[in-house]
Amino acid sequence: MARNVPIHTSPPLFSFPIRMSPFLPKSLRLFLPAVLPLLLQLNAGAHPDKVEDRLLIHFATGSTPIQGDTWEDLTHGVKARVMGQPKLMNIGPAQALVFNGLSDWLLAAPDAATAKPVLPVREMTASAWVRFNDMQPEGGLCGFIQDNGSFEKGWLLGYDQAHFTFRLASSGGNKDGDGVLTNLISKSTVKPGPWYHVTATYDGAAMRLYVNGRLEGESRDQSGDILYPEAGKLTIAAFADSNELEILDGALLEVKTYGRAMPETEIAAVVERNAGLLAWQGSINDDLQFLVRPYLQAASATGMSIMAETNRPAAMTVEYAEIAPLTLTASVPAGTTSISTISLTGLKPHTRYFYRVTSDDGNGNIARGEVKSFQTLPGPADAWAFGLLGDTQRNPDVTRRCADGIFALRPNFMLHVGDVVDDGFAKQQWVFDLFAPCSDLFSYVPVFPVIGNHEKNSHWYYDYFHLPDPEYFYTFKCGNAEFFMVDSNKDVSPESEQYQRLEKALAASTATWKFTAHHHPCWSSDNDDYGDTLKGKPGEPFTLGEPQLQPLVALYEKYGVDIAFAGHIHSYERTWPILNMAINQKKGVRYIVSGGGGGNLEKASPQRAWFSIHVQSGHHFCFATVQDRTIQFKAYDLEGRLFDTFELTKAADR
Numbered sequence: 001m002a003r004n005v006p007i008h009t010s011p012p013l014f015s016f017p018i019r020m021s022p023f024l025p026k027s028l029r030l031f032l033p034a035v036l037p038l039l040l041q042l043n044a045g046a047h048p049d050k051v052e053d054r055l056l057i058h059f060a061t062g063s064t065p066i067q068g069d070t071w072e073d074l075t076h077g078v079k080a081r082v083m084g085q086p087k088l089m090n091i092g093p094a095q096a097l098v099f100n101g102l103s104d105w106l107l108a109a110p111d112a113a114t115a116k117p118v119l120p121v122r123e124m125t126a127s128a129w130v131r132f133n134d135m136q137p138e139g140g141l142c143g144f145i146q147d148n149g150s151f152e153k154g155w156l157l158g159y160d161q162a163h164f165t166f167r168l169a170s171s172g173g174n175k176d177g178d179g180v181l182t183n184l185i186s187k188s189t190v191k192p193g194p195w196y197h198v199t200a201t202y203d204g205a206a207m208r209l210y211v212n213g214r215l216e217g218e219s220r221d222q223s224g225d226i227l228y229p230e231a232g233k234l235t236i237a238a239f240a241d242s243n244e245l246e247i248l249d250g251a252l253l254e255v256k257t258y259g260r261a262m263p264e265t266e267i268a269a270v271v272e273r274n275a276g277l278l279a280w281q282g283s284i285n286d287d288l289q290f291l292v293r294p295y296l297q298a299a300s301a302t303g304m305s306i307m308a309e310t311n312r313p314a315a316m317t318v319e320y321a322e323i324a325p326l327t328l329t330a331s332v333p334a335g336t337t338s339i340s341t342i343s344l345t346g347l348k349p350h351t352r353y354f355y356r357v358t359s360d361d362g363n364g365n366i367a368r369g370e371v372k373s374f375q376t377l378p379g380p381a382d383a384w385a386f387g388l389l390g391d392t393q394r395n396p397d398v399t400r401r402c403a404d405g406i407f408a409l410r411p412n413f414m415l416h417v418g419d420v421v422d423d424g425f426a427k428q429q430w431v432f433d434l435f436a437p438c439s440d441l442f443s444y445v446p447v448f449p450v451i452g453n454h455e456k457n458s459h460w461y462y463d464y465f466h467l468p469d470p471e472y473f474y475t476f477k478c479g480n481a482e483f484f485m486v487d488s489n490k491d492v493s494p495e496s497e498q499y500q501r502l503e504k505a506l507a508a509s510t511a512t513w514k515f516t517a518h519h520h521p522c523w524s525s526d527n528d529d530y531g532d533t534l535k536g537k538p539g540e541p542f543t544l545g546e547p548q549l550q551p552l553v554a555l556y557e558k559y560g561v562d563i564a565f566a567g568h569i570h571s572y573e574r575t576w577p578i579l580n581m582a583i584n585q586k587k588g589v590r591y592i593v594s595g596g597g598g599g600n601l602e603k604a605s606p607q608r609a610w611f612s613i614h615v616q617s618g619h620h621f622c623f624a625t626v627q628d629r630t631i632q633f634k635a636y637d638l639e640g641r642l643f644d645t646f647e648l649t650k651a652a653d654r
């Protein structure tokens, strides 16, 4: 069931014990224990997840938990003391930290000495995503400042009753000997209600203030190094100096500072990527609306779950029928969260139903979806098809093209092999970067996901997806096939609970086709995730895939898995059938990596891997059709051009 848990701890990428595979060459088996921790770091580092240049402070809601009265930022350079009790709350499409205007704020550093390592010296940027409940004459979002009579030193990204402000004092502006603050004021009017992105920059010669990516203030009155007071504190959600404390009455999504002046183009790109958040203008009193339009989950031959998210908790009703009028109904009352699930049961197999979702907040506000349709999953004698997508991450334009391409081929369902978003804790990414571009597809076609590393085991994955128990691992049947969905972030060693569940399920399966899906690949030609194939690094082994998943390879071979699907590597790769570390056309397991749904692209090693039949870098999606003992598999680029295909007919003894 969908749940809403306020704060979660992210587990490390791989938290399970490292075990050696008997399939690895002996030299590698002896070598790996010493270097594997390094390899795992490399694996995370080589993946195209950028560490931003000269980032000093990065607080973002949900990403790291508040523990007691301490909140560590994402750079791990700052441990803020949490004053009062700011609350993590859903505000429209985002989950934000809400400050009460009276006692809630963050003391990022209590004195100058503690703050010094993260204070910019000359060039700087401070940015925030903020939404006001109320505004005040001298408000602060982030800064280190003293503004006491003629004593004016430090800097503050802040606001007044109708504008954003940026105050800064520098050595070049220090005409009176005790500092002079220049106060830049935004041109446009700022008001309570919507989300804003505000950025202040100083490059040693000019101060600039940007609101929602637009330059709204500039001054050249200051120059040289920033002039800091000897005493002060680094604050967030407050303006605090030695004689004043003004606390934010509103919400923050993110606060970042850098030791460089961010150029306008970079600021504009940040805003562009979050256009959906800026467009959201709702408040608690507004009409009820869908944040995530109705979508399909947990399909079976006789059941379908329908989910939707509204901008506040509401009761949900589904009207449905095989043909209009929609005479059947199912309802759930308003829950504690805004995500609702209705599971329809007792449906006819391989049958189309029309449906419409209506949400009602009980105060006369209604959100009503369009009439859509779904089809229950086919039975063992039917022909059927499925789409395959991976690593959509944070690229909604590409994801939309992939989703449209898959939908155009009319699959019975879709597999998503993980990294559905870039940061699993950033709620707005689920709304704008996954569900918005996939809205049409997901309203007609149920999606079966596995969890990637970018989901960070966030509760949002389990909230937004309605999966069979125990959720991190599950199986489902379609036609004459069974799918085994594995969490490759978790332990898959033979002693692990997941391995034993998987082995039991594989052993019990009577399906003609056995397919597995998990995020990380057992085999990959990638040029830098599994050893540096371009320049080489001393002592670094080439593993050509995730060594930790080798127990799965043994299981797949033992139980005759036909195809193992994965993502994580942002390209496409199909292997020859593999058995016992060799190509075996009769009894081998095929592996397909499809991580082309949006994440930054990756390339293959310059040398061909022994197992690879087709490797190709590029955004893409896949589609497969199954009839009796024959499968046709196809891979398409964003233009809809077929770039790989194969047909496989199973022999009677497999």
Ligand SMILES: [Fe+2]
Pocket (backbone or CB within 6 Å): 419, 452, 453, 454, 519, 567, 568, 569
């Ligand atoms: Fe990944």
